[in-house]
Amino acid sequence: MANVAILVPYVGMRDLAESLARDCPNVNLMSVEYVHRAQVAGRVKELEEAGCDLIVARGVHAGIARESVQLPVVEIRVATPELGFTILELKEELGGESPQLGLIGFANMFYDTQCFNSLLGVELKTYMVKGSEEMPAAVEQAVKDGCQGVIGGDTVCDSARHRGIPCRFLSSGEESLRITMDTVSRVCYAIDLEKRNSAEMDVMLDNTFSGIVRIGPDGKIQRVNRTGYNLLERSPAETIGRPVTEVLPSLDRRALQEALSVGQETYAMAMAIHQRAVAANLVPVLIEGKIEGALLTFQEGNRIREMDNKLRWELYQRGYIAKYTFDRLVHESPRSVRNVELARRMAKYSSPILLVGERGVGKGIFAQCLHNESLFHHNAFVPLDCSAWQPETLDTMLFGNYTSRKDSLACMAELAKDGTLYLSHVEALPMELQYKVMNLIRGKFLHNGPNQPSGISVRVIASTDVNLVSRVERGEFRSDLYYALSVLTLELLPLRQNREDIPGWLDFYLGEWQEEYQHYAHLTQGAKKFLQEYDWPGNLDQMNSLCGRIVLLAEKRSIDETFLRRQLEQMTPKLLPGTGTVVVYRDRKAAELAELFRKHNGNREKVAAELGVSKTTLWRYVKKYGLEDEQ
Numbered sequence: 320m321a322n323v324a325i326l327v328p329y330v331g332m333r334d335l336a337e338s339l340a341r342d343c344p345n346v347n348l349m350s351v352e353y354v355h356r357a358q359v360a361g362r363v364k365e366l367e368e369a370g371c372d373l374i375v376a377r378g379v380h381a382g383i384a385r386e387s388v389q390l391p392v393v394e395i396r397v398a399t400p401e402l403g404f405t406i407l408e409l410k411e412e413l414g415g416e417s418p419q420l421g422l423i424g425f426a427n428m429f430y431d432t433q434c435f436n437s438l439l440g441v442e443l444k445t446y447m448v449k450g451s452e453e454m455p456a457a458v459e460q461a462v463k464d465g466c467q468g469v470i471g472g473d474t475v476c477d478s479a480r481h482r483g484i485p486c487r488f489l490s491s492g493e494e495s496l497r498i499t500m501d502t503v504s505r506v507c508y509a510i511d512l513e514k515r516n517s518a519e520m521d522v523m524l525d526n527t528f529s530g531i532v533r534i535g536p537d538g539k540i541q542r543v544n545r546t547g548y549n550l551l552e553r554s555p556a557e558t559i560g561r562p563v564t565e566v567l568p569s570l571d572r573r574a575l576q577e578a579l580s581v582g583q584e585t586y587a588m589a590m591a592i593h594q595r596a597v598a599a600n601l602v603p604v605l606i607e608g609k610i611e612g613a614l615l616t617f618q619e620g621n622r623i624r625e626m627d628n629k630l631r632w633e634l635y636q637r638g639y640i641a642k643y644t645f646d647r648l649v650h651e652s653p654r655s656v657r658n659v660e661l662a663r664r665m666a667k668y669s670s671p672i673l674l675v676g677e678r679g680v681g682k683g684i685f686a687q688c689l690h691n692e693s694l695f696h697h698n699a700f701v702p703l704d705c706s707a708w709q710p711e712t713l714d715t716m717l718f719g720n721y722t723s724r725k726d727s728l729a730c731m732a733e734l735a736k737d738g739t740l741y742l743s744h745v746e747a748l749p750m751e752l753q754y755k756v757m758n759l760i761r762g763k764f765l766h767n768g769p770n771q772p773s774g775i776s777v778r779v780i781a782s783t784d785v786n787l788v789s790r791v792e793r794g795e796f797r798s799d800l801y802y803a804l805s806v807l808t809l810e811l812l813p814l815r816q817n818r819e820d821i822p823g824w825l826d827f828y829l830g831e832w833q834e835e836y837q838h839y840a841h842l843t844q845g846a847k848k849f850l851q852e853y854d855w856p857g858n859l860d861q862m863n864s865l866c867g868r869i870v871l872l873a874e875k876r877s878i879d880e881t882f883l884r885r886q887l888e889q890m891t892p893k894l895l896p897g898t899g900t901v902v903v904y905r906d907r908k909a910a911e912l913a914e915l916f917r918k919h920n921g922n923r924e925k926v927a928a929e930l931g932v933s934k935t936t937l938w939r940y941v942k943k944y945g946l947e948d949e950q
Contacts, residue, residue, distance in 0.1 A: 320347040321372040321507035321514075326354050326362070326384070328377050329473065329490075336375075336496055343500045345507035356380065356451065360387040372510050375503055377491060378425040378472070379451055391510075393503050394427045398494040402429070402470075406439055409468045409487045417442055421461030423454055423471040424489065454478060532615040533604075534563050536579060541612065550592055550617070563615065567592065569694075570599075570615070571663075578603045578613040589667030591694045592617070639734060641687035641700035648688055649823035654812060665807045666692035671760055673745075673804040674782035676811035679858030682782035683743060685811060690739040695778055698738030701731045706744035710752070714767065718755055721768045730766070732759055735777045745781035745804070746790055753797045760803050779804070814855040814862070821851050824859060828866035840873050849880040856891070864890060912940055 323346050327333050330353045337351040349371055354362050356379055363374055363384045374384045377395035385392045402422075410418055419442040422432060426447040435443050444466060446457040451474050458478040461469050468485035469475055479486035491499075530547035532540055540563050543551070551558060551566060564570055569590040577583035582603040590599055599617035603610050650659045665672055666689045674682040683702065690700045705713060719730035731740060740759070742748070748756065755765045756779065764775040781804050790796035814821055825842070833839050842850070855861055868886045869878055912926070919925040927937040 320345055321510040322347050322349045322370055323373045323375060323503060323507065324349045324363075324366045324371050325351040325375040326359065326377075326380050327351065328380055329353065332491060332496075335493060339493070339496050339500050340503075343504050345504050345511060346500075354380070356383065359383040363388045363390070366390075373503065373506060375499065378428050381427055382425065382449075391506060393499060393506055395491050395495060395499045396430060397428055397489060397491055398498055399430050399434075401492050401494050402432070402489070403435060403439060405470055405487050405489055406435055406441060406443065409470060409485060410439065410441055412485055413467050416440065418467045419444065419465050421446055421458070421464070421466035421469040423448065423457045423461065423469055423475045425449075458482065458484070528618060530617045532563065532567075534575075534579075534613045534615060536610060536612050538562050538564065538575065538579060540566060550597075567615075571601075574601055575613070579610060582610050588664075589694065590617070639699045639701050641690040641696075641739075643684045643687040644691045645688045647827075648684065649820050649827055651823055652817045652819035655817055655820055658809060658811070662689060662809055663692055665689070665809070667694060668807070669694075669776070669778050670806050671779040671781065671804045672807045672809065673787075674780065674809050674811060675787075676782075676784060677813045677858060678784045679860035680811040680813055681859045682784075682811055683741070684859075685809070686739075686741045686743075686780045686782065689780055690741075690778075693739065693778065695738050699734050699736075700739045700741065701735040702741040702743065703731055704743050706747040710749045713749070714752055714755075717752065718765060718767045732764055732766075732775070732777060737776050739778045739780055742779065742781045744783065746783050746785050746787060746796060750797065753800050757797060757800045757803060760800075814858050818851060821855075821862075822847065824862055825850060825866065828859075828863045829869065832866050832870040836870055838870050838873075839876065840869050840878050841876055843877055843879045845880045846878050846883055849883060853887070861890075 323340065325336050325340060325348075327336055333351055333353055337348070340346060340348045340351060349366065349369070352362075359376075359380050360383055363371075364387060366374065367388045367390055371390060374381075374388070374390050374392045375395065376384050376392060381392050381394040384390075406420060409420060417440050421444050422429070423446045429445075432443060432445055435441060444461065444464060446461055448454055448457050454471065454474045455478040458469055458471075458475055459482075462482060462484060466484075468487070469479050470487045470489050471479075472489060476486045476488050527544070527546060530550040531544040532547050533542035535541045540558055540561055543555070543558055548555070548558065553566065558566055564572055564575065567590065569592070571585070571588055571590065574583070574585040574588060578585065578601050582605060584603065585601045588599045588601060590597060597617040599615060601613055601615050604612045604614055645659055645663060648659060650656050662685065672689060674685055676682060686702070687700060690696060703713075703716065708716065715730070717731050719733070742756070758765055759775065759777055760779050762774055762776060764773045764777075766773070787796055787801050787805075791798050791801050814824070825847075829840065857864075865883070865886060868890065869883075872886070873882065915926045915929060919929075923934055923937055927934050930937065932940075
């Protein structure tokens with residue numbers, strides 16, 4: 320049975336309330352007590368902590384109780400017959416036809432009062448207040464409105480007597496209490512059903528192998544099952560009522576926001592709980608189409624091993640620490656934004672990732688971001704350019720030598736244990752090494768030498784700027800390795816297809832060069848427009864080199880388009896077709912103008928005439944494209 324506490328507004332009501340409550344089915348009476356209004360808030364909190372399921376109160380007491388605790392509150396209302404008899408008594412005292420009466424109290428104390436005027440031959444005016452302190456003013460207003468008498472509680476009657484106005488005390492008698500206790504019985508029955516259902520649900524939830532966390536619409540934890548407490552390694556006092564992002568810092572905040580705001584579900588989301596990698600599901604709780612919170616479920620996963628500080632420092636000294644993060648990565652274009660969002664989700668898993676794209680699009684930077692976003696970010700990031708070494712050297716670097724394994728950091732596969740091995744230009748791996756890398760992905764380390772394979776956990780990220788599918792078809796790349804790498808694939812687009820990113824990358828690289836050399840440069844609007852429209856055949860590698868030349872070679876702070884064109888021409892040489900002669904790359908428009916000047920032996924008038932422009936416009940072209948020496 321439900322535990323019930325009754326708070327009465329005056330002492331004389333206590334015995335009657337207790338007598339009726341004792342005979343009420345489904346009720347386990349905890350207490351019936353008179354509590355002063357100032358003590359109600361504190362008392363109902365004590366009752367809640369003591370296991371009370373339901374509060375019964377009247378008027379202002381009921382309002383305070385409802386604001387103070389989460390328990391259901393049943394209000395004691397004045398029964399219509401009792402109010403009618405009280406009105407008749409006051410009418411008889413006043414005499415006369417259709418006297419004007421004032422009913423003063425709290426709105427939650429009364430049922431409909433409109434019927435009394437015609438039934439009892441009175442003119443009843445109601446004055447509903449929010450607090451007892453408003454009652455004397457309500458009495459005064461009733462007098463001003465022409466009321467000949469008032470009905471209310473102690474405060475109302477005291478105020479009326481002080482003004483010499485007839486009054487009647489409005490008590491909650493047996494009829495009112497019987498109606499109230501009938502309601503209490505029905506509510507207690509519903510509470511009992513909910514307790515049984517909740518107990519059954521608790522048994523199911525506490526005996527599942529999944530941790531379950533109920534999150535409220537405000538992002539705070541409302542409920543956790545036993546498995547959840549065990550995995551979180553927290554007590555209820557340390558968990559309930561706290562923001563879920565505080566208890567689970569690795570929870571994807573974007574996924575949580577989407578669940579609570581738009582009802583977006585997220586499945587198989589990876590996160591870390593006390594150095595354990597877990598897969599979690601986050602689904603919104605919808606009640607009649609309204610989002611009322613979310614449910615987070617997760618299961619215990621493999622423990623994430625973390626290096627000690629000494630080993631991490633040694634790896635840092637060797638350059639095996641990733642420095643770039645997605646927060647620093649430029650992604651302004653819609654395609655870049657989508658790529659980063661997808662990459663953040665991919666990063667949480669231990670599966671290999673294949674990065675594809677032209678040379679210079681930033682695959683190495685992206686690999687570092689993936690590592691730092693992963694659950695292994697405290698461990699090593701070991702990069703290796705597969706195209707830079709002879710096969711024998713590459714084999715030794717990756718899987719050690721044949722004679723000794725004394726040095727635990729002898730090869731890169733071991734250095735990357737519990738971390739990330741980044742293989743750029745993976746297409747350059749010989750077939751034998753492709754087989755070894757395939758086994759490494761499967762958790763099997765084939766060290767060069769007589770020893771048996773050993774278990775290892777390494778996250779492999781690979782990148783390529785060639786079509787691996789065609790290599791597979793020609794038998795130059797193992798199909799099993801390709802399929803293993805391409806489970807998670809990201810295509811990085813060149814700058815000419817992501818022009819919105821160009822200003823951000825320029826600021827990024829200029830900032831790095833300026834910080835290193837403490838030499839600052841400013842791009843004019845014309846220079847920025849030129850770089851925004853430039854095709855960047857070398858992508859980020861070319862941009863980084865150009866920014867270095869700007870910082871190191873600029874003779875003035877303001878950098879214009881002419882200076883940039885010269886730098887790009889000098890740093891982008893080409894061979895003449897069919898010869899070994901190196902020529903300087905020149906902008907197509909600049910090359911066209913230079914050819915016209917050679918054709919007309921430097922005659923500006925003839926060049927301008929052929930172009931159909933004035934000599935002044937031609938001079939602007941000459942300055943813009945740096946062609947003074949061509950005249």
